[in-house]
Amino acid sequence: MKVASFNANGIRARLPILTIWLEREAPDVLCIQETKVQDSDFPREAFERLSYHCTFWGQKAFNGVATVSKRPPEKVWFGFNDKDKEEARMITAYIEGIPIVNTYVPQGTAPDSERFQYKLQWFQQLHEYFSNHFRPEEPLVWAGDFNVAPEPMDVYDPEGLLGSIGYHPQEHKALAEVKSWGFVDVFRRHHPEQKAYTFWDYRIPHAFRRGLGWRVDHIWSTECLAEKSTRAWVDVGPRQLEKPSDHTFILAEFEP
DSSP: OEEEEEEOSSTTTTHHHHHHHHHHHOOSEEEEEOOOSOGGGOOHHHHHTTTOEEEEEOOSSSOOEEEEESSOOSEEEESSSOGGGSOSOEEEEEETTEEEEEEEOOOOSOTTSHHHHHHHHHHHHHHHHHHHHOOTTSOOEEEEEOSOOOSGGGBSOHHHHTTBTTBOHHHHHHHHHHHTTTEEEHHHHHOTTOOOOSBOOTTSTTHHHHTOOBOOEEEEEEHHHHTTEEEEEEEOGGGGSSSOOSBOEEEEEEOO
Protein backbone atom coordinates (compact mmCIF):
# COMPACT_ATOMS: atom_id res chain seq x y z
CA MET A 1 0.00 0.00 0.00
CA LYS A 2 1.26 3.44 -0.97
CA VAL A 3 0.09 6.18 1.40
CA ALA A 4 0.59 9.92 0.97
CA SER A 5 -0.29 13.09 2.85
CA PHE A 6 -0.61 16.68 1.69
CA ASN A 7 -1.76 19.95 3.22
CA ALA A 8 -3.40 21.62 0.22
CA ASN A 9 -4.03 25.01 1.86
CA GLY A 10 -7.20 25.31 -0.21
CA ILE A 11 -8.16 22.31 -2.29
CA ARG A 12 -9.79 24.24 -5.14
CA ALA A 13 -6.71 26.41 -5.64
CA ARG A 14 -4.47 23.35 -5.60
CA LEU A 15 -6.67 21.05 -7.70
CA PRO A 16 -4.49 21.16 -10.87
CA ILE A 17 -1.41 20.23 -8.83
CA LEU A 18 -3.32 17.46 -7.05
CA THR A 19 -4.78 15.81 -10.12
CA ILE A 20 -1.53 15.84 -12.09
CA TRP A 21 0.33 14.48 -9.07
CA LEU A 22 -2.24 11.71 -8.51
CA GLU A 23 -2.01 10.61 -12.12
CA ARG A 24 1.76 10.39 -11.84
CA GLU A 25 2.21 8.89 -8.36
CA ALA A 26 -1.05 6.91 -8.09
CA PRO A 27 -1.02 6.34 -4.31
CA ASP A 28 -3.53 3.92 -2.88
CA VAL A 29 -4.48 6.51 -0.27
CA LEU A 30 -3.98 10.27 -0.10
CA CYS A 31 -4.77 12.16 3.09
CA ILE A 32 -5.46 15.85 2.44
CA GLN A 33 -5.66 18.65 5.00
CA GLU A 34 -6.85 22.26 4.95
CA THR A 35 -9.32 21.70 2.15
CA LYS A 36 -11.10 24.93 3.22
CA VAL A 37 -14.42 24.08 1.58
CA GLN A 38 -17.85 23.07 2.76
CA ASP A 39 -18.83 19.53 1.85
CA SER A 40 -21.19 20.78 -0.85
CA ASP A 41 -18.24 22.49 -2.59
CA PHE A 42 -15.74 19.63 -2.42
CA PRO A 43 -14.52 18.89 -5.99
CA ARG A 44 -15.18 15.18 -5.79
CA GLU A 45 -15.74 14.79 -9.55
CA ALA A 46 -12.10 15.62 -10.26
CA PHE A 47 -10.99 12.72 -8.05
CA GLU A 48 -13.68 10.35 -9.25
CA ARG A 49 -12.54 10.90 -12.83
CA LEU A 50 -9.22 9.43 -11.69
CA SER A 51 -11.06 6.47 -10.12
CA TYR A 52 -10.60 7.64 -6.53
CA HIS A 53 -13.22 7.35 -3.82
CA CYS A 54 -13.64 10.48 -1.71
CA THR A 55 -14.32 10.80 2.00
CA PHE A 56 -14.35 14.36 3.25
CA TRP A 57 -15.37 16.66 6.06
CA GLY A 58 -15.07 20.38 5.57
CA GLN A 59 -16.08 23.83 6.65
CA LYS A 60 -16.03 27.16 4.89
CA ALA A 61 -12.63 28.91 4.61
CA PHE A 62 -10.92 26.98 7.43
CA ASN A 63 -9.69 23.48 8.29
CA GLY A 64 -11.18 20.52 6.40
CA VAL A 65 -9.83 17.04 5.77
CA ALA A 66 -10.30 14.53 2.97
CA THR A 67 -9.13 10.98 2.37
CA VAL A 68 -9.16 9.79 -1.23
CA SER A 69 -8.49 6.14 -1.99
CA LYS A 70 -8.43 3.71 -4.88
CA ARG A 71 -10.65 1.34 -2.95
CA PRO A 72 -13.77 2.45 -1.11
CA PRO A 73 -13.36 2.61 2.65
CA GLU A 74 -15.08 -0.18 4.54
CA LYS A 75 -15.80 1.99 7.55
CA VAL A 76 -15.55 5.74 8.23
CA TRP A 77 -16.07 8.13 11.10
CA PHE A 78 -15.38 11.79 11.65
CA GLY A 79 -13.75 13.59 14.56
CA PHE A 80 -13.50 12.29 18.11
CA ASN A 81 -17.08 12.03 19.31
CA ASP A 82 -19.44 14.68 18.01
CA LYS A 83 -18.94 15.91 14.45
CA ASP A 84 -21.48 18.69 14.90
CA LYS A 85 -19.50 20.26 17.75
CA GLU A 86 -15.95 19.80 16.50
CA GLU A 87 -13.74 21.56 14.00
CA ALA A 88 -13.25 19.58 10.77
CA ARG A 89 -9.87 18.09 11.60
CA MET A 90 -9.96 14.30 11.53
CA ILE A 91 -11.22 11.40 9.44
CA THR A 92 -10.74 7.74 10.27
CA ALA A 93 -11.20 5.43 7.28
CA TYR A 94 -10.64 1.68 7.13
CA ILE A 95 -9.07 0.93 3.76
CA GLU A 96 -8.10 -2.62 2.83
CA GLY A 97 -8.72 -3.47 6.47
CA ILE A 98 -6.25 -0.91 7.83
CA PRO A 99 -7.48 2.10 9.83
CA ILE A 100 -6.00 5.31 8.45
CA VAL A 101 -6.39 8.34 10.70
CA ASN A 102 -6.01 11.60 8.77
CA THR A 103 -5.51 14.62 11.01
CA TYR A 104 -5.07 18.35 10.69
CA VAL A 105 -3.74 19.21 14.13
CA PRO A 106 -4.53 22.76 15.34
CA GLN A 107 -1.77 25.22 14.52
CA GLY A 108 -1.82 26.90 17.92
CA THR A 109 -1.42 30.59 16.95
CA ALA A 110 0.99 31.64 19.75
CA PRO A 111 2.37 29.99 22.90
CA ASP A 112 0.54 32.44 25.17
CA SER A 113 -2.82 32.03 23.44
CA GLU A 114 -5.95 30.02 24.15
CA ARG A 115 -5.46 28.29 20.80
CA PHE A 116 -2.14 26.93 22.00
CA GLN A 117 -3.86 25.36 25.01
CA TYR A 118 -6.50 24.01 22.63
CA LYS A 119 -3.72 22.39 20.58
CA LEU A 120 -2.24 20.68 23.64
CA GLN A 121 -5.69 19.50 24.70
CA TRP A 122 -6.33 18.23 21.18
CA PHE A 123 -3.22 16.04 21.38
CA GLN A 124 -4.40 14.69 24.72
CA GLN A 125 -7.80 13.94 23.23
CA LEU A 126 -6.12 12.23 20.29
CA HIS A 127 -4.12 10.01 22.64
CA GLU A 128 -7.35 9.00 24.36
CA TYR A 129 -8.94 8.35 20.98
CA PHE A 130 -6.19 5.93 19.96
CA SER A 131 -6.31 4.23 23.36
CA ASN A 132 -10.08 3.79 23.24
CA HIS A 133 -10.45 2.57 19.66
CA PHE A 134 -7.27 0.77 18.64
CA ARG A 135 -4.50 -1.52 19.86
CA PRO A 136 -0.81 -0.69 19.30
CA GLU A 137 -0.01 -4.27 18.28
CA GLU A 138 -2.40 -4.04 15.31
CA PRO A 139 -1.91 -2.21 11.97
CA LEU A 140 -2.76 1.49 12.04
CA VAL A 141 -1.60 4.53 10.05
CA TRP A 142 -1.68 8.06 11.44
CA ALA A 143 -0.99 10.68 8.77
CA GLY A 144 -1.44 14.37 8.19
CA ASP A 145 -0.26 17.82 9.15
CA PHE A 146 0.72 17.43 12.82
CA ASN A 147 1.81 21.09 13.00
CA VAL A 148 4.86 20.02 15.02
CA ALA A 149 8.44 19.44 13.90
CA PRO A 150 9.58 16.74 16.36
CA GLU A 151 13.39 16.92 16.18
CA PRO A 152 16.16 19.53 15.68
CA MET A 153 16.84 18.20 12.17
CA ASP A 154 13.18 18.85 11.31
CA VAL A 155 13.57 22.66 11.31
CA TYR A 156 16.03 24.92 9.54
CA ASP A 157 17.13 26.75 12.73
CA PRO A 158 16.54 24.60 15.81
CA GLU A 159 18.14 27.04 18.24
CA GLY A 160 16.48 30.16 16.92
CA LEU A 161 13.05 28.55 16.49
CA LEU A 162 12.88 26.76 19.85
CA GLY A 163 9.84 27.97 21.73
CA SER A 164 7.96 29.10 18.63
CA ILE A 165 4.74 27.54 17.36
CA GLY A 166 5.45 24.17 15.80
CA TYR A 167 8.73 23.76 17.65
CA HIS A 168 7.85 24.34 21.29
CA PRO A 169 8.82 22.06 24.21
CA GLN A 170 5.21 21.69 25.30
CA GLU A 171 4.23 20.62 21.79
CA HIS A 172 7.12 18.16 21.69
CA LYS A 173 5.96 16.66 24.98
CA ALA A 174 2.34 16.42 23.81
CA LEU A 175 3.33 14.77 20.52
CA ALA A 176 5.76 12.40 22.25
CA GLU A 177 2.96 11.23 24.55
CA VAL A 178 0.82 10.31 21.56
CA LYS A 179 3.79 8.63 19.91
CA SER A 180 4.44 6.57 23.05
CA TRP A 181 1.04 4.93 22.58
CA GLY A 182 2.74 2.83 19.92
CA PHE A 183 3.74 4.83 16.83
CA VAL A 184 6.80 4.78 14.60
CA ASP A 185 7.81 7.78 12.49
CA VAL A 186 8.03 5.92 9.18
CA PHE A 187 10.09 8.58 7.42
CA ARG A 188 12.67 8.58 10.23
CA ARG A 189 12.79 4.78 10.18
CA HIS A 190 14.21 4.98 6.66
CA HIS A 191 16.09 8.28 6.96
CA PRO A 192 17.39 8.63 10.52
CA GLU A 193 19.79 11.45 9.69
CA GLN A 194 18.27 13.15 6.63
CA LYS A 195 17.04 16.71 6.73
CA ALA A 196 13.84 16.86 4.72
CA TYR A 197 11.15 19.49 4.95
CA THR A 198 7.47 19.46 4.02
CA PHE A 199 6.54 23.09 4.77
CA TRP A 200 8.05 26.44 3.80
CA ASP A 201 6.36 29.56 5.17
CA TYR A 202 4.92 31.90 2.53
CA ARG A 203 5.78 34.84 4.79
CA ILE A 204 9.53 34.22 4.56
CA PRO A 205 10.89 35.54 1.24
CA HIS A 206 12.11 32.72 -0.99
CA ALA A 207 11.88 30.25 1.91
CA PHE A 208 11.92 27.21 -0.35
CA ARG A 209 14.89 28.32 -2.39
CA ARG A 210 16.78 29.22 0.79
CA GLY A 211 16.01 25.91 2.47
CA LEU A 212 14.08 27.49 5.32
CA GLY A 213 11.68 24.64 5.96
CA TRP A 214 10.00 22.47 8.57
CA ARG A 215 8.98 18.80 8.62
CA VAL A 216 5.51 19.07 10.12
CA ASP A 217 3.67 16.64 7.81
CA HIS A 218 4.04 13.01 8.79
CA ILE A 219 3.12 9.40 8.18
CA TRP A 220 3.39 7.33 11.34
CA SER A 221 2.27 3.77 11.92
CA THR A 222 2.22 1.07 14.53
CA GLU A 223 5.35 -1.12 14.69
CA CYS A 224 3.83 -4.16 13.00
CA LEU A 225 3.06 -2.03 9.96
CA ALA A 226 6.27 0.01 10.10
CA GLU A 227 8.16 -3.27 9.80
CA LYS A 228 6.49 -3.74 6.43
CA SER A 229 7.42 -0.28 5.17
CA THR A 230 9.78 -0.43 2.23
CA ARG A 231 10.49 3.26 1.79
CA ALA A 232 9.35 6.76 2.72
CA TRP A 233 10.14 10.08 1.09
CA VAL A 234 9.19 13.71 0.56
CA ASP A 235 8.31 14.90 -2.95
CA VAL A 236 9.43 18.54 -3.11
CA GLY A 237 8.57 18.96 -6.80
CA PRO A 238 5.02 20.25 -6.30
CA ARG A 239 6.28 23.03 -4.01
CA GLN A 240 8.21 24.46 -6.98
CA LEU A 241 5.19 24.71 -9.28
CA GLU A 242 3.10 27.77 -10.01
CA LYS A 243 0.62 28.63 -7.24
CA PRO A 244 1.79 25.89 -4.87
CA SER A 245 0.64 25.10 -1.39
CA ASP A 246 3.09 26.11 1.33
CA HIS A 247 3.39 22.34 2.00
CA THR A 248 4.35 19.41 -0.19
CA PHE A 249 3.66 15.66 -0.29
CA ILE A 250 5.09 13.03 2.02
CA LEU A 251 4.77 9.34 1.06
CA ALA A 252 5.37 5.87 2.44
CA GLU A 253 5.04 2.40 0.94
CA PHE A 254 4.13 -0.77 2.82
CA GLU A 255 4.32 -4.38 1.75
CA PRO A 256 1.00 -6.30 1.74
